[in-house]
Every structure is written in structure tokens, then in C-alpha cells.
Amino acid sequence: MEEFKQAATEVLPSYPPAEMGPSKAMDQAAEYLAQSSTYPPMSPEDEKRLIRKLDWILVPMLLLTATLGAVDKVAISTAAIYGLEEDLHLHGQQYSWAGSILSIGSIVGMLPSSYLVQRLPSAKYLSSCSLGWSCMALLIPACKNWSGLMALRFFMGCLEAIIVPSISLIIAGFYKKSEQPPRNAIVFAAFSSVINGFLSWVVGHIPDSAPLATWQYLYLIVGSISAAWSIMAIVWLPDSPMNAFFLTDQEKYYAIQRLAENKTGIINREWKLDQALEAILDLKTWTLFFFNIAINIPNGGLTTFSGIIIDDLGFSAVNTSLLNMPTGIMSTLAAFLFSWLAARWTNRRCLVTMIACCLPIVGSALVYSLLRTNIGGQMVGIYLLYTYFGPYVVGISMAQANTAGHTKKTVQYSILYIGYGVGNLIGPQTFRASQAPAYTGGFVAMLVCYCICVGLMAGYWLLVLRLNRRLHAEDSEAGAVQEDEKDGAFADRTDLQQKTFRYTT
Template sequence: MSSKGIQVETVEDVEAHRIETIDGTAPPAGVDKALRVLKAADGPVHISDEDDKRLLRKIDLHILPIMLFGYMLQQLDKSSLSYTSVFGLAKDANLKGNEYSNLGSAIYWLQVAAQPTTAYALVKLPPAKFMGINILCWGVVLCCSAIAKNYTGLLICRILMGAFEATIAPTYVALVAMWWRRAEQSNRNAAWYCMNGVAAMFGSLIAYGLGHIQSKLHSYQIIFLFTGCLTIVFSIVILLFLPDSPLTARFLTEQERIMVIERLRHNQMGIETNVWKWEQVLETALDLKTYVWMLLLFCVSVVSGGISTFGPLIIQEFGFTSFQTILLNIPSGFVQIMIVLIAGFVATRMKLKSPILMFAILGSLVGCIMIRFIDRTPSHRGVLLFAYYLLQFFTAITPMTYSWATQNTAGETKKKCTNAAIFLGQYAGNIVGPLLYSSKQAPLYRTGLTINMCMFAALVGLIVMAVLTLKVLNRKHAATRVSMGKSAQINDLSMAVHNYNVDDAGEAYDVDNAFRDLTDKKNEDFIYVF
């Protein structure tokens, strides 16, 4: 049954007239906008199974395709440097020493510095519009890379690209938390993140085709121009068609908007407030979880930063030509897609992430050890390629950590600050990763691969620490509920794979806590997931 007695014409009317709560008072400033919308409904909002499935399909069809293509473009643009490397970029641009490694890291320099401002902007500004403008700007900069003919010009372009790309992944994580239930988030984060693999496959094919063009332009200039123009065109699609939140989505009717908000209630995470709260900034800084997530992303990004920049060169050093290298990089993209999607599916079914993360680490570690110790001889090419593809298992770790951190954080400002912290760790790792490799280490790249093995070992310890921390926090919340006269146990319907309504909780709890912009530590009804 759909929601009944809805007394509101538009979301804007709700905001303009400050809908009163049941007891006759207006919601205080700083509460989630969703609470104001729900108070406009006359009585509880019930959602049938049919309505729930229809709404989920509608959200998936209108939001996911834009996110998927946008993230594929980001990875394609970011990886354009590695594609151009096998077509003589270093020679054409007269790169020397570690200058190529510096170009691989440079894109992340301003991404680290931009995280605090990105967190603030995602609270205060419409996220889709904010992201669309940044995509437009990075597309322009990528086109400008085509006219850069030396290290200095390429370095400036890479740094500027990093500044604009810094907003994309944090915005995606925020959008997933804003549109989908916790049980649905792992699959959606996996879906857009696996576009890394799609970009690796199609990027290799595109580079292969563009590399054969006979022109006065260098191959790297043609690749930069193509990907840059494609990005500029897509930025217009983002600005026109991606909604900023469920509260303003044009593809939803007013009744559907209220039902979408209702189905997110048990997330206990809210949707949006546009109010920056410094007390939540402080809580983020003092929360042990913040540093666990940040270090998880740092360690895996040290690996991914080096492999994404030097991956084609590592394959080439197995004994393949430039064009063979480009083609043999395609299966690695397929492996990335499959491992990310499978990990997301299994984590959703198991309602656990830590075992999936451990499995991904084990596969990557085995591949890394093989590449590190197997000799580069023609007879070992097949084994080395298999090891390289096995190493790609690490790609499942990043989206799984995004979901894990997001699902265990509440409070609008705290969510954005936590995102800033984890992406700071990620981009710092991406800076360090390429610096561990150097053309002087070819063909074995011992230093980079050895440190990668150490990073995988550190990841295991961090995952154990995360699980223990979350268990302690759940016990504290259970004790708090008991002291308030509530039941110690609450059904976590946000992780259920079926539809639910407020009445299904079966336990006494404050149904409005979800939209009062409480942090996960301040909301005793918040349940941490492993």
C-alpha cells in the first residue's frame, strides 16, 4: 500500500512553510530535510513489496547508468598516462629519471589537499551540480594536456586534473548513501567502482586504435584530446540529468519521493541537512574508526597507485611488444570487473565484508609474490601474466571499504568528514605507490613489489582491528538502550534483503532518530555492521 493522506504539493513548499511536527512544533534547524518531508504525511508511510521493487528499479535506472559511465571516464582519463607510456610519451616529451613516476603521482597531490574543501562543499552545495562542474573542468584540462610538450606542461595539467577529480569518488559515496538502503549499498558501490575494469578494457582498445592513427600529432596527444572531449560532453549530461537528492528528483512523483525517504529510515544515516556542524568534525577526528578506514585505503592505494601507473610497463617487461602489451592489459580489466561484482554480491548475501576482504588480500598477495620472484624468461610469460591478473584481486578491497565505512557512519557532517579522511588516505597512497617503482628497477621492480606485499600484511591487521572496534561499539549501544528502558537487541532492517516498514522493527526505538542528524555514536539505535 502506498503512503496515504500526503498533504504536500512540492518539496519546496515543505521547506518554505516549515511543516510542523505531530506535537505542533517545527523541527529544529539542522535536522535532516527528510524529516520535514515525512512530517507532511498524515500518518505512517507504508510501502508494499511491489512499490519497493518498483522504486528500487526506478532509482537504479535513473541514477546508476550516469554514475557508471562517469566513473569509467574518470578512470579512463586518469589512466591515459599509462596508455601513452607505451607509445613513447617519455621520448616525445623528453622525460628523464623519475619524471614519469612524478606524473603518475602528481594527479593525487591536490586531491589530498582538496579533501577538506570537498567535504564542506558536499554538505553545503548540491552534490550533482558540484560534481558536474568539476568534471567539465577536468575535461578541459585533459584537452590542454595535448598541447603540453615537456615535463613541466604535463605536470601542471596532471596537478590540475587531480584537483578537479578529487570530488568525484567522495560524491559517489555520498550519493550511494543518499539513495540506497545499507543492504543495497555494497552492490551499488561495487557497480560503479568496477568501471575501473571496464576502463582498463575499453581504454586499452581505444589506445590501440588511436595509436595507429597517422598524424602530425603524437599518439599521446591524440589520446588526451579524445578522452578530454568525451569528458566535456558527458559533464553536460551530469548537469542536466543527475538529481542532487531524492528530495528534488524530477523522475519521482511527490508521493514516490516520500516513499523513497521512508525506505531509507532504518539506515539511521539521514539524507541531507546542508548544515555544517563543527561538533561532528571533532567527533570524526576523535573516532578510532576514522583512522582505521583511512589506513585501509592508504595501504591498498599504495598498491593500486603503483600498479595502475606501471602495470602496462610491468607486462611489457614480461617480453611483449607495445601493442601486445595494450591488448594483454584487457583481461586484467575483466578480472577487476568480476572480482568487484562477485565481492559485492557475496558481501550483500553474507551481510559481512571482512571475510571478503581477506579473500581479496590473499589472492593479490599470491599474485604479487609470483611476479616478485619468478624470472623474466620467455617460458614464464604465461605464468607471469596469470600472476598479474591474480594481483588484480586488490581492486575489490577499495569499494568494499567505501561501503564498510559509509555503513558505519552517521551524521551529515561526520559522513562527509569521514569520506574526506578515507580519500585523503587513498590519494596519499596513490602518491606513494608510483614512487616505489622506477624504470631503473625494470624488469623485476623488486622494491615496489616487496613493499606491496608488506601493505597486504598490514591490511589483514587493520581489518581485524576494525571488526573488534565495531563489536565493542555495538555492545556500548546495547548497554545504552537498556539504560534508557529499551531492548538491548534491535532488528537491523537496513541490512534486510526484503522490503520492510516501520512496524516491522518489532522493538521500541525512536523512529525519528534516523533523520535528526545524529552521529552513529550519539544515536543509540545505530547498529554497526561487520
């Protein structure tokens, strides 16, 4: 511990004060360690206690924030089976565009958000955006036509654009690389489908004599719950170990110290153009960008049309809501299973992702090939489709583990989220109204996209293996490694700038 603290302290003066102050040049973690009191070395029991505290306080807070944002977003699928299309006089592809406009908003909103999340406290910015999208959900019941729905869904998308990038930054700032996949699985778990299905079942029992339409009550409920939590998150959700209200000073010190092995940093408020350019020019960024597009084209279609697909099999609106709940359970189980496997199977995350893509491929093939009169087979296929969440979550952990430098991480996460938005924009458009109720084009698109995901992840695997081989060759140069080990942990350097950085494969 003393050696680590001394190393952090020695690094700070190495930057001339006239050119760049320590707090700007270095990650804030290095400055915090240099100014902290001396503590005894962290024991294995101390580390277990610390991780347990993070898992029981931080992770549920992030889970609730992400889940409520998703509930607001996917409620349109349930609203459709309770009369939204008829009440707003939607026709042709207008409902599909109501699904896609959210992603257009996300792409537009990501441009300013990628800068603001770097300059502002990430948790406070996320929570404020959460309050904003909750207000959009509360306003949707006031819509009278397609134009009003499109406007509110666009602004909702602008505000929700920050969910994945900001939560990814927060998780990377609290957990080691090996610990991140299971936490990603929990935080990004698809509980939204379960909650949305339950709330849909509840509002389905509202009598027809009620003054508002059933779908309007749905949005009022989810918007109110989300707004109430957002206000609490603004106060309590931490950006990093340094301002976590539930950690003691000693625990904060340990939480930062244990992340040195990540070599990805925690927080640095300075916008560094060289890191932004590196993120844009990095081939890893664009491989994961196209992976995000391919994996989220099916997500966009399912998010918007899942209720309609099940309803078209002949079920009532209430039963459709209940049958939609297991989709969230399947997504969550797939995320847990493959994240656990990725954490246990060292340096095989790319292979795990490729294997995980096989389950939704089977689901796509079943839904496409079976007759619609085969209700049991169709439902099995639909549930298997939702296992796509497994490869998506493991894919997020690849970016967290293999990207260093705060500005580079921010820019790369933003680019990846744009890929998420593009995929969700395209997805609803693959479901053509003229092909209802079979929606052949949508399920063919899913099958093709999952196969593309396997190929892209294989390419990413080869890329990082090549980078690791190059770095292994450089390790033979005497003297370079020790110096980099000492100041690389919190020097806010990118992965390509660190001689000892090793990529997770």
C-alpha cells in the first residue's frame, strides 16, 4: 500500500505546473490517493466487505435507474395492445416510426451528452436526464395525434441517450475488469419487460368506465415512479468511489487502490483532443460499433412489436401482457449466464459472445420456419429471441475492459451508443405493416444480424490478439515496463499509450 501511495505521489510533480496542473493531467484518483491518509494494506476480508457493500448499494441504484428508463421506453409496445394506435389514429408505418423516432432522438442527443458527461458529474447528469425522460412519459397521455407522440418520443430518446455510456463509466470506475461482466448483467438486466408486463396486467383490470384510456394510465404510472426515483438518484447516486456516500474514507481509499490493475482510470474532467481522435481512429471502436448496430436491430423490432406479435397469435390483451413477462426473464437469465461464463472463462469473452449468439439464431429460425398455428413452437422461438441480451451485455464489457483514458472512454461509449441507436432505428422498419401478422422481413433481418454479430466478434478477437502479441514483443525492451507500471494506473493514458496494457480477449 505504501509503495502504491508513494508511486501516485511521485507521478504528480512530473508534469510542469506551468503547462498542466496535476488535477488536469492526472486522473482524479491519483490526486485523491496522494492527498489521503495512510491506511494499512487491504486484507482479502476488507476487499470482500467492500465489494459486498458496492453490490448491495451501488448496483441496485444503477439497476433501478436503467430499468425505469427502459420501462418508459418499452411501454409503447403494451400501449399498442390497449388502443394507442386507434386513439391516436395511427396507420401504415406510423407506429413503426413511433418506435424508430426514439433512436433518432438518442443519436441526436448523444452528440451533446458525450461532451457533457465528460465535463459534469456523470451520476448527476444521468439522474437529471432520468427526471427529464420521466416527464416525457407523463406527457404522452396528453397526446392526441401522431405528431405529438413523435415529438415526445424524440425528446425522450435525446434524454435516454446517456443511460448506457454513463452507467458503463460508473461501473468501470468501481469494479475490476474481471468483476464488470456480472455487474453489467445485473444493471442492464431486462427486468423492464417483467415490470412492464406486470403493470400492463394491472392496468388491464381498469374498467372501461374509467375517465382515461388504459394505455394512458400505464404511462402515468411508469412516469410517476420513474420521476420519484430520479429525484432520489440526483441526491444519492455516486459518480466514483471518491464521492460515494456509503463508503468510509478508508473504504474509498481501498476502492480506488484496487482499481490500479485496470489501468483504465476513473475520472478526469479535462477534454483531451488526442484521446478523442484516438477513439475515433481505433479499429476496435468501429468493430464494436457495427456489432452494436447488428445486435440492436432485433432489439428495436422486439421492443416495439413484441406485444403485437404475441397478440396476433390470438391472445387477449391481458394474457398478452402476462405472456410478455417471460421475455424479460429470458433476457436476464441469458445475461447472467453468459456474463458469469465470461468472468470465469479467462480471456475468452469474444468466444462466449459468439456462442451466446447461437441461441437467438435458433429462435429466429423457429419463428420464421414454423406455422403460426403452432402456438407452442412460436412462443418458444419468441422467448429464445430474447436471449440476444447475453451477447449484448458481454459486448459492453469488452469496451469497458479494453479502453483506457477518460476522454477516450467517453467518446468510444458514445460512438457505441450511436450504434445502439442506429440498430434500434432500423429494427422497427424491418417489420412492415403489409407483412402482418407474420412479419417475415423482421425475423429474416434478425437471423442475418445475429450471424453478422458472430463474424464481427471473431474479427474483434483477432484484432486484440494481434495487439497483445505486439505488446508482448515490446515487453522485451528492458526498463520500459517498470516505469510504465508505476505511473500508468491513474495517469489518464489511453490503452495504446500504455506499454503494459493487456487487452481482454
